[in-house]
Amino acid sequence: MSFHFTPDLSPATGRPDIEVSLPEEPRQAFPRRAMRAAVAAGVFLGTTFAIAVVFFIPVIVFxxxxxxxxxxxxxxxxxxxxxxxxxxxxxxxxxxALAFTSFIASLLLFATGRIIRPHRKPVRTDDALVHLNVLRLSGAER
Structure with missing residues (x-):
């Protein structure tokens, strides 16, 4: 089947005259990233200190x-x-308390909302086993 494209421009009328690409997300400036890192470190240390105080209360009472x-x-x-x-x-x-907080932080950073699936290697077409399987399947059809 052969197709011939007409020089008519009617199919191109729905397209925009200028190709517009989607805008890229702006990268965060260094001071903003540094501020977020400092806030995260402050929250981490504050949480650690609070847990240490909670763990220390029975010791001080005793x-x-x-x-x-x-x-x-x-x-x-x-x-x-x-x-x-x-x-x-x-x-x-x-x-x-620092060890406990580090453990909880690592769980929140690396296991939140992610499903761990095994990584499968893609089948290469130049692999000999693939060709043997194809020959084995086609051999019974002869």
Whole structure:
């Protein structure tokens, strides 16, 4: 079947005179991206600090319940040493909270709304197995 195109311009009347491409999305400026990164880091650290405080509350309640005029477990401890011990306990709890927050952040970043599917390699036409399968299928039809 052969087609002949007429020199008539009537099929081209519906097309625009000038080709217009879709506008590209503007790239974010560096200060804006830096501000978003700083806000994300601030939210991350604030959340970590809040979780550390929540985790630390049982520790502080337990340690405050043991105080008897700064005599702990039968020995006298100065207030500064007790405050140092509480500070060390808090920073240990902060590290645990940091690990917990990092785990939750990684889940939110990498697993939100995505379905994990196995990656299949495309079949190459120059692969010998493809040709063998084609020969095997065509061989029974002979």
């Amino acid at each position: 340690n405050l319940s043991r105080i008897e005029a700064l005599e702990i477990a039968g020995r006298h401890i100065p207030v500064t040493q007790f405050a140092d011990e509480l500070g060390a306990l808090f920073w240990g709890t902060f590290i645990v």
